Amino acid sequence: MKRAIIACGGTGGHMSPGIALAEELSSRGWECTLLISNKQVDSRLVRKYGQFKYDTIDGRPFSVRPDRLALFLISLMKGTLKCRRMIRSLEPQVVVGFGGFLTMPAMLAGFLAGLPTVIHEANRVAGRVTRIVSWFARRIYLPEGVRIRTKRSSRIRYLGMPVRDEIVSMSKSAAKESLGLDPSLKVLAIMGGSQGAQSLNNWVETSLNALSQKEIQVFCLTGDSSSDKVVTKKSPKGGDIKHVFQGFSDDMATILSAADFVVSRSGAGSIAEMIRCRAPGILVPYPYSADDHQIANAENFEKLGCGMQMSQEFLGDMLEEIKEVIYNEWLLQKFRKNLELADRVDVRAFMADDLESIISSDGLDMLGRAQRRVET
Numbered sequence: 001m002k003r004a005i006i007a008c009g010g011t012g013g014h015m016s017p018g019i020a021l022a023e024e025l026s027s028r029g030w031e032c033t034l035l036i037s038n039k040q041v042d043s044r045l046v047r048k049y050g051q052f053k054y055d056t057i058d059g060r061p062f063s064v065r066p067d068r069l070a071l072f073l074i075s076l077m078k079g080t081l082k083c084r085r086m087i088r089s090l091e092p093q094v095v096v097g098f099g100g101f102l103t104m105p106a107m108l109a110g111f112l113a114g115l116p117t118v119i120h121e122a123n124r125v126a127g128r129v130t131r132i133v134s135w136f137a138r139r140i141y142l143p144e145g146v147r148i149r150t151k152r153s154s155r156i157r158y159l160g161m162p163v164r165d166e167i168v169s170m171s172k173s174a175a176k177e178s179l180g181l182d183p184s185l186k187v188l189a190i191m192g193g194s195q196g197a198q199s200l201n202n203w204v205e206t207s208l209n210a211l212s213q214k215e216i217q218v219f220c221l222t223g224d225s226s227s228d229k230v231v232t233k234k235s236p237k238g239g240d241i242k243h244v245f246q247g248f249s250d251d252m253a254t255i256l257s258a259a260d261f262v263v264s265r266s267g268a269g270s271i272a273e274m275i276r277c278r279a280p281g282i283l284v285p286y287p288y289s290a291d292d293h294q295i296a297n298a299e300n301f302e303k304l305g306c307g308m309q310m311s312q313e314f315l316g317d318m319l320e321e322i323k324e325v326i327y328n329e330w331l332l333q334k335f336r337k338n339l340e341l342a343d344r345v346d347v348r349a350f351m352a353d354d355l356e357s358i359i360s361s362d363g364l365d366m367l368g369r370a371q372r373r374v375e376t
């Protein structure tokens, strides 16, 4: 049986593509072990994926501050040793990393064990981990048009984000109904990535009356389950307009299918799922993301014609923008068409085919080396 270790913990943006790849590989008979962190967001996301094996490691982010750098190096060493033990007991044919602090020890242990290691970068600016491990990775997956400095450019393949099986578009009115919303009214979904975004939550709170006046219902993923609530406001016609605030959802496909328009941070996972569910929207990049990768992600989304981007400092202008766009069927239709065009490659199948060819050529290499040893 073919086996893979997939290092994908730390944030939802790393977990989701890791789960998606594990789904594809499992359907081809592979056994997948996902390496995740002890963070709540990881355990939350994997709860419904009992079919995979999991292991956890702790890690520290890289820092140039001497005290933090020391902690980082210690955790890297401990993590690498743990991954080395995992590799000995699981005997995988490949180690796959999706970025974040867990990727480094897993890839390092895989490399030291002589296994093929591959890294997937989801963002339109390659992260630090991707840049480092690309020096030894057998395969480097980058979004189309993203460049990194590496001597191993022949090992680069341009590829989008793997999306989980369950993320599929469904009937808008059925989706609205299953969220407890009125199917005859517009829905605006607000998402702040896997951990919510306080500035987007604040924007919703202050805009709720104005949105109700335009008969727009809100479904807001706040990132904080202690604030779960349903708020009912009156429309100008006297009807009830329901607004739902939820900390976390295990059913993103329904929310994205129900949404006529989305306001979201520009994490690569959220964008890939908006594309898959044909949900146009405004992306508000997190202003402190590493190397401004969320700005680059949002710019690309806008360039593809899938929606718009807006800097957080201009949130004050967003309400007017939304009130216009959400009733502009012509524009929404154009966005949806472009979302469809942006979703034409079967990323998961490409990646799984590629991994299978990597491990089979690796097997042939090993066989060749063994034969040469016998002959000499």
Ligand SMILES: CC(=O)N[C@H]1[C@@H](OP(=O)(O)OP(=O)(O)OC[C@H]2O[C@@H](n3ccc(=O)[nH]c3=O)[C@H](O)[C@@H]2O)O[C@H](CO)[C@@H](O)[C@@H]1O
Residues within 6 Å of the ligand: 011, 012, 013, 014, 016, 045, 099, 122, 123, 192, 193, 194, 195, 221, 247, 248, 249, 250, 251, 252, 265, 266, 267, 268, 269, 270, 271, 273, 286, 289, 290, 293, 294
């Ligand atoms: C602040 C920051 O640096 N965030 C990074 C993090 O994003 P972060 O983890 O915040 O978010 P992403 O937008 O990439 O993905 C969110 C994932 O969480 C899932 N989800 C979210 C909310 C919820 O209630 N339920 C749920 O299941 C979504 O379905 C999605 O699969 O990793 C991404 C991928 O490298 C980067 O692009 C982001 O810039």
